Amino acid sequence: MAKETKNALRRSILEKMLLTRAFEDRIAHLAAQKDRLPGMQILATGQEAAVAAVLALGPEDVIVTNHRSHAHLLARGATPQSLLAEIMGKETGVNHGKSGTLHMAVPHLNVLMTSTVVGAGPLLAMGAAFAQQYKEEDAVTMVFFGDGAAAEGSVHEAMNMAGVWHLPLLFVCENNCWAGAQSLKDHCSVSNIVTRAAGYGMPGKLVNGNDPDEILDTSLEMIARCRQGQGPALMELATYRMRGHGEYDHQEYVDPEEIAFWAQRDPIKLFRTRLEQDGVVDAAQAEVMYRDAEASIDAALEFADASPYPAPQAAFDHLWARAEEETGRI
Amino acid sequence: MQNLHTGVAIQNGLRLAMEMDDRVFLAGEGIGVSIHANPLMPTHGLLETFGPKRVRDTPVSEAAIAGLAVGASAMGLLPVVEIMFFPFITLASDMLVNHAAKLRYLSGGKTAFPLTVRVKAGVMSAGCQHSHNLETWLAHIPGLKVTFASTPADAKGLLLSAIFDPDPVIVVEEMGLYWTKGPVPPGDVRVPLGKAAIRRPGNDVTVVGYGGLMFAALEAAEKLEAEGVSVEVIDLRTLVPLDRETILESIARTGRLVIVHEATKFCGFGAELAALAAEEGFSSLSAPVRRVAGPDIPVPFSPPQEQFYMPNAQKIAEAVRSIM
Numbered sequence: 156m157a158k159e160t161k162n163a164l165r166r167s168i169l170e171k172m173l174l175t176r177a178f179e180d181r182i183a184h185l186a187a188q189k190d191r192l193p194g195m196q197i198l199a200t201g202q203e204a205a206v207a208a209v210l211a212l213g214p215e216d217v218i219v220t221n222h223r224s225h226a227h228l229l230a231r232g233a234t235p236q237s238l239l240a241e242i243m244g245k246e247t248g249v250n251h252g253k254s255g256t257l258h259m260a261v262p263h264l265n266v267l268m269t270s271t272v273v274g275a276g277p278l279l280a281m282g283a284a285f286a287q288q289y290k291e292e293d294a295v296t297m298v299f300f301g302d303g304a305a306a307e308g309s310v311h312e313a314m315n316m317a318g319v320w321h322l323p324l325l326f327v328c329e330n331n332c333w334a335g336a337q338s339l340k341d342h343c344s345v346s347n348i349v350t351r352a353a354g355y356g357m358p359g360k361l362v363n364g365n366d367p368d369e370i371l372d373t374s375l376e377m378i379a380r381c382r383q384g385q386g387p388a389l390m391e392l393a394t395y396r397m398r399g400h401g402e403y404d405h406q407e408y409v410d411p412e413e414i415a416f417w418a419q420r421d422p423i424k425l426f427r428t429r430l431e432q433d434g435v436v437d438a439a440q441a442e443v444m445y446r447d448a449e450a451s452i453d454a455a456l457e458f459a460d461a462s463p464y465p466a467p468q469a470a471f472d473h474l475w476a477r478a479e480e481e482t483g484r485i
Numbered sequence: 486m487q488n489l490h491t492g493v494a495i496q497n498g499l500r501l502a503m504e505m506d507d508r509v510f511l512a513g514e515g516i517g518v519s520i521h522a523n524p525l526m527p528t529h530g531l532l533e534t535f536g537p538k539r540v541r542d543t544p545v546s547e548a549a550i551a552g553l554a555v556g557a558s559a560m561g562l563l564p565v566v567e568i569m570f571f572p573f574i575t576l577a578s579d580m581l582v583n584h585a586a587k588l589r590y591l592s593g594g595k596t597a598f599p600l601t602v603r604v605k606a607g608v609m610s611a612g613c614q615h616s617h618n619l620e621t622w623l624a625h626i627p628g629l630k631v632t633f634a635s636t637p638a639d640a641k642g643l644l645l646s647a648i649f650d651p652d653p654v655i656v657v658e659e660m661g662l663y664w665t666k667g668p669v670p671p672g673d674v675r676v677p678l679g680k681a682a683i684r685r686p687g688n689d690v691t692v693v694g695y696g697g698l699m700f701a702a703l704e705a706a707e708k709l710e711a712e713g714v715s716v717e718v719i720d721l722r723t724l725v726p727l728d729r730e731t732i733l734e735s736i737a738r739t740g741r742l743v744i745v746h747e748a749t750k751f752c753g754f755g756a757e758l759a760a761l762a763a764e765e766g767f768s769s770l771s772a773p774v775r776r777v778a779g780p781d782i783p784v785p786f787s788p789p790q791e792q793f794y795m796p797n798a799q800k801i802a803e804a805v806r807s808i809m
């Protein structure tokens with residue numbers, strides 16, 4: 156990849172990381188206020204470098220995500236308005252308020268599905284990758300799942316079938332050291348998920364999950380491989396969940412030193428500094444990016460607040476294709 | 486009697502069972518290191534008391550959790566495993582449906598599965614992959630028993646019966662009820678499986694249901710009383726085995742039946758109860774049977790739609806009025 160193209164990509168990675176952080180910080184702020192947001196809020200603060208994996212894809216490629224989806228969705232081009240409105244259960248939300256925070260899907264951006272059933276994503280993605288292969292498309296599928304999810308049989312089944320059929324599927328395990336309140340060593344029989352790749356006949360690579368450059372390079376390489384019909388691959392992002400499992404969880408079970416250790420490795424701070432050092436952005440440009448991100452979240456919140464709730468009876472919509480036709484939404 | 490939250494009543498039941506019998510062990514996702522480190526939660530503090538041999542935090546692996554229960558129970562232990570949210574029981578279903586429920590039968594009575602699955606249910610602003618009442622699915626499987634308590638005393642008493650029952654029992658716990666309080670007898674006071682409770686006697690119409698909606702039914706009964714309608718409220722407590730006698734005896738007196746549940750209506754447990762009334766209580770009926778249930782859609786997330794989904798006292802009262 157030409158240096159300028161690569162640097163343009165790195166700039167957009169920083170931009171989307173800043174947007175994600177601004178979005179999630181705002182959600183954390185709102186969630187702390189009583190009755191401001193319905194339901195639980197699950198953030199990926201500290202895991203923003205995953206944006207680089209999404210931006211390594213082309214528009215024709217597909218992603219499947221999970222309950223910790225904001226970075227993936229925003230990187231793919233979903234608007235903060237449509238996501239925030241969904242999180243509030245508003246009619247203008249990306250899924251008309253049917254999903255809420257947990258299962259947001261944006262198929263027109265090739266965010267094919269989101270499942271909050273832990274470990275289901277890889278199975279769905281395996282089917283999507285099969286369709287891409289079947290239709291002889293050039294496209295690939297990228298699926299995100301956690302270290303905890305890797306314990307589910309569904310993940311192993313997806314990996315095996317993808318391996319046997321050489322499907323164009325990139326498994327991305329975001330190992331954020333925790334599954335709920337359980338640490339990796341308490342839920343995983345080996346020290347890293349990536350060691351499993353060999354068992355399914357695919358390459359696996361453990362990368363620094365707080366370093367967008369490493370993620371970008373590995374993703375580009377693995378995506379190219381998938382596109383050439385060489386079958387699936389597994390990338391493990393070694394990263395950290397800076398907040399609790401959900402916003403109701405105050406991490407009482409976590410050693411504060413561990414959090415402090417990772418705070419030193421904030422992916423946004425590190426990447427911003429590096430891009431400035433590399434002359435890819437200057438300090439003023441980075442500041443503008445930061446402010447633009449904040450402003451777009453302000454606007455999104457205003458939009459979501461002003462949006463109406465869906466009608467109660469519209470609870471019946473979207474069950475069948477037929478009902479969609481009747482309401483003229485297809 | 487102690488006045489306890491349902492969550493604490495369940496906790497007491499678990500604690501008691503573990504003290505009484507060291508074959509009892511607990512397993513589930515986050516049941517020991519729970520992020521819900523709230524003293525009102527069912528497994529709070531049990532890891533500290535009984536240690537990691539008997540209180541096992543498992544990986545996120547529902548099939549493995551169920552397999553653990555099936556295999557260990559066949560070896561003579563009394564597993565009490567937890568499924569974090571009801572819809573995730575689908576991942577455990579092979580072990581429960583094709584194995585726990587069938588192998589005693591298949592083996593001509595030579596294997597036994599005295600296991601208990603506690604499953605947390607409820608509609609709680611999380612959308613339909615977390616909220617889905619699947620109790621009828623399980624009730625449909627010959628070989629499984631299913632309980633669904635509404636009061637703290639029943640939550641504890643049914644759980645104790647389930648743990649020491651020789652067969653696999655699915656114990657549904659409605660999470661919203663963890664925070665409600667009621668009188669609970671201390672000690673090993675069990676509620677037998679298969680015995681309904683008459684929560685309120687009445688003469689004009691029988692309202693049958695289970696779980697948190699029993700409180701809505703009682704509220705409706707109160708309102709209707711003021712209108713001159715006497716409502717009998719029956720809490721099933723156990724779906725399988727079903728206490729047919731109590732229901733049939735009640736409709737023999739009232740002549741009318743309204744069935745209440747949160748799960749969707751189509752093929753729901755209410756259909757079984759309506760069929761029971763039609764097949765065995767037809768001559769008692771002086772009006773059509775009515776069902777008040779969730780509409781036939783997944784539970785929507787948006788707050789007004791979630792509210793729309795939920796049956797409530799008003800909908801129950803309307804159903805009663807419609808057959809008076």
Ligand SMILES: Cc1ncc(C[n+]2csc(CCOP(=O)(O)OP(=O)(O)O)c2C)c(N)n1
Pocket residue numbers: 222223271272273274300301302303304305331333334335396400514545547569573576
């Ligand atoms: C099948 C299933 N079981 C349990 C849960 C409850 N649950 C939600 S997130 C989670 C932990 C997942 O950990 P991991 O895959 O590492 O993802 P992370 O939350 O750390 O991003 C659990 C147990 C679920 N959503 N689905």
